[in-house]
Amino acid sequence: xxxxxxxxxxxxxxxxxxxxxxxxxxxxxxxxxxxxxxxxxxxxxxxxxxxxxxxxxxxxxxxxxxxxxxxxxxxxxxxxxxxxxxxxxxxxxxxxxxxxxxxxxxxxxxxxxxxxxxxxxxxxxxxxxxxxxxxxxxxxxxxxxxxxxxxxxxxxxxxxxxxxxxxxxxxxxxxxxxxxxxxxxxxxxxxxxxxxxxxxxxxxxxxxxxxxxxxxxxxxxxxxxxxxxxxxxxxxxxxxxxxxxxxxxxxxxxxxxxxxxxxxxxxxxxxxxxxxxxxxxxxxxxxxxxxxxxxxxxxxxxxxxxxxxxxxxxxxxxxxxxxxxxxxxxxxxxxxxxxxxxxxxxxxxxxxxxxxxxxxxxxxxxxxxxxxxxxxxxxxxxxxxxxxx
Numbered sequence: 532x533x534x535x536x537x538x539x540x541x542x543x544x545x546x547x548x549x550x551x552x553x554x555x556x557x558x559x560x561x562x563x564x565x566x567x568x569x570x571x572x573x574x575x576x577x578x579x580x581x582x583x584x585x586x587x588x589x590x591x592x593x594x595x596x597x598x599x600x601x602x603x604x605x606x607x608x609x610x611x612x613x614x615x616x617x618x619x620x621x622x623x624x625x626x627x628x629x630x631x632x633x634x635x636x637x638x639x640x641x642x643x644x645x646x647x648x649x650x651x652x653x654x655x656x657x658x659x660x661x662x663x664x665x666x667x668x669x670x671x672x673x674x675x676x677x678x679x680x681x682x683x684x685x686x687x688x689x690x691x692x693x694x695x696x697x698x699x700x701x702x703x704x705x706x707x708x709x710x711x712x713x714x715x716x717x718x719x720x721x722x723x724x725x726x727x728x729x730x731x732x733x734x735x736x737x738x739x740x741x742x743x744x745x746x747x748x749x750x751x752x753x754x755x756x757x758x759x760x761x762x763x764x765x766x767x768x769x770x771x772x773x774x775x776x777x778x779x780x781x782x783x784x785x786x787x788x789x790x791x792x793x794x795x796x797x798x799x800x801x802x803x804x805x806x807x808x809x810x811x812x813x814x815x816x817x818x819x820x821x822x823x824x825x826x827x828x829x830x831x832x833x834x835x836x837x838x839x840x841x842x843x844x845x846x847x848x849x850x851x852x853x854x855x856x857x858x859x860x861x862x863x864x865x866x867x868x869x870x871x872x873x874x875x876x877x878x879x880x881x882x883x884x885x886x887x888x889x890x891x892x893x894x895x896x897x898x899x900x901x902x903x904x905x906x907x908x909x910x911x912x913x914x915x916x917x918x919x920x
Contacts, residue, residue, distance in 0.1 A: 537879050540564040540592050543604035544576040546698045552580040554872040566592050593620040600882050608707040611636045618647040625878045628655045629718045630895040632709040637896040650881045652888035653895035656870040657719040661861045662807035666791045674814040676788025681763040683720050683782045689769035690744040703745045711747020717767040721901040728757040735914045736905035741770045753905050789814035813856030822856040
């Protein structure tokens with residue numbers, strides 16, 4: 532007997548809804564339906580993706596016993612209302628990031644899911660990136676010793692570009708949104724910060740709006756201290772010209788015995804310019820990541836130091852100074868991987884009771900809480916404790 536299909540209804544037909552639909556179409560055992568209050572938009576959507584049915588009202592979506600879950604692809608200000616109605620109707624819910632405009636809204640959604648005994652998951656695609664998952668595994672294995680510093684860069688010339696894409700029209704406004712670029716885009720990287728560094732304890736930030744293409748912030752700088760002692764430094768800007776994103780590592784992790792550095796020359800997938808394709812891992816503890824030392828760099832370093840210090844320097848120390856780690860490639864272990872397919876597939880598995888969601892409501896709440904702490908820090912020009920959020 533074949534396994535019963537999981538029925539998911541996508542609510543909304545905007546840009547991200549299509550990305551989710553493509554992911555569901557790659558999943559076995561999923562019956563996909565669509566709802567949009569404008570039927571012509573739903574009909575156009577159904578022509579582009581494998582959709583079994585167009586549903587005309589949200590009330591019908593919630594009343595239908597055959598629909599197991601809702602994938603809500605609407606503006607953030609609508610998340611709470613539809614989530615609460617969905618859970619009251621016995622549905623599971625997948626949300627897009629950021630999950631809420633306030634922490635109070637996030638807490639209400641989490642509480643509603645718990646009360647109903649249903650899954651609340653958030654499609655935070657950065658938490659599904661293989662390179663970020665690999666970095667976490669290397670850190671936890673102890674290969675780089677004790678991690679002490681994480682650096683995250685997200686620098687683009689994008690604020691002006693978003694003015695020509697209608698999909699950004701509502702995102703650039705503060706009406707219906709809790710902030711600017713740090714809220715809309717930066718929550719991806721606070722997710723990386725939380726995933727790699729662990730729970731954040733304090734945040735200090737400065738936020739700016741240099742070009743004013745967005746009503747909210749366009750550039751932010753954050754220093755976060757994690758409960759385990761790691762310090763993260765994160766720069767988010769959509770105002771930087773002259774430094775293409777692929778000329779800079781997206782993240783770097785430093786430990787007492789090694790490092791993990793994004794190879795900015797190798798990007799993959801639909802996101803290309805910012806989805807990490809490979810890592811350079813250096814470890815003094817694990818020979819797998821010992822890397823290599825080129826003779827010309829070693830000799831250059833030796834000549835330079837011994838010339839200015841006027842004393843010999845141990846070769847092993849010099850070797851570590853110029854060591855280049857081993858490359859790890861996503862495509863070697865994750866061929867044909869897509870983060871959105873991974874996200875919706877993970878949600879379906881959670882709905883089926885096979886696992887907990889990789890990104891829970893609490894995870895997503897923690898991610899957006901760092902953004903709100905940064906805004907509070909900027910407003911007060913002070914260090915903000917996460918326990919006060």
